[in-house]
Amino acid sequence: EDQVTQSPEALRLQEGESSSLNCSYTVSGLRGLFWYRQDPGKGPEFLFTLYSAGEEKEKERLKATLTKKESFLHITAPKPEDSATYLCAVQAGNNAGNMLTFGGGTRLMVKP
Amino acid sequence: DGGITQSPKYLFRKEGQNVTLSCEQNLNHDAMYWYRQDPGQGLRLIYYSQIVNDFQKGDIAEGYSVSREKKESFPLTVTSAQKNPTAFYLCASSMDGNDYSGNTIYFGEGSWLTVV
Numbered sequence: 428e429d430q431v432t433q434s435p436e437a438l439r440l441q442e443g444e445s446s447s448l449n450c451s452y453t454v455s456g457l458r459g460l461f462w463y464r465q466d467p468g469k470g471p472e473f474l475f476t477l478y479s480a481g482e483e484k485e486k487e488r489l490k491a492t493l494t495k496k497e498s499f500l501h502i503t504a505p506k507p508e509d510s511a512t513y514l515c516a517v518q519a520g521n522n523a524g525n526m527l528t529f530g531g532g533t534r535l536m537v538k539p
Numbered sequence: 540d541g542g543i544t545q546s547p548k549y550l551f552r553k554e555g556q557n558v559t560l561s562c563e564q565n566l567n568h569d570a571m572y573w574y575r576q577d578p579g580q581g582l583r584l585i586y587y588s589q590i591v592n593d594f595q596k597g598d599i600a601e602g603y604s605v606s607r608e609k610k611e612s613f614p615l616t617v618t619s620a621q622k623n624p625t626a627f628y629l630c631a632s633s634m635d636g637n638d639y640s641g642n643t644i645y646f647g648e649g650s651w652l653t654v655v
Contacts, residue, residue, distance in 0.1 A: 470629050470646035514581065525570060525633045525642045526597065529581035
């Protein structure tokens with residue numbers, strides 16, 4: 428059974444204080460690992476897809492990396508507007524479709 | 540604007556009542572999905588459809604039903620058999636339900652269902 432675990436559950440940062448969010452996974456043949464941002468009461472917004480170990484992707488203050496067992500979302504010099512819940516999800520190779528298995532999310536709060 | 544539209548945003552259900560959540564997409568995507576999100580928890584798959592007139596159960600399909608009569612529409616009915624329906628419901632879509640390259644899934648804005 429595919430499993431995704433995110434840590435920490437919640438993270439408080441001061442503005443400008445860089446940190447990383449972790450996503451550990453076990454999956455039968457990873458097809459893709461996805462990061463989403465979710466604001467309260469809204470649907471998840473797509474950020475990145477990573478396909479193979481060693482791959483990295485960047486977008487503004489965010490950088491996602493992937494190993495064979497985990498992914499990190501690095502946040503450099505965060506701003507209050509980066510406050511949100513960040514969701515990690517995997518697509519497995521044995522799926523008949525593109526369904527995602529999600530972790531529980533990390534709630535990030537950035538104080539000015 | 541292209542996107543996924545869910546309605547209503549807020550819905551209240553009485554005990555024993557069936558309710559239907561609407562999901563429409565104009566992205567020309569083949570595959571559509573319904574996920575449920577409970578407070579502080581990850582998303583769980585209810586149903587998915589890779590093509591018109593075909594759909595499959597997800598991990599928590601009991602008490603729910605769907606139809607896929609048109610490519611752009613995938614309504615979800617929460618039946619009275621669903622004993623704990625209060626949750627945030629998310630509809631999603633992707634270009635191809637069978638693309639092995641890991642097709643990106645895009646989400647709508649969600650619908651809140653509360654039992655009263």
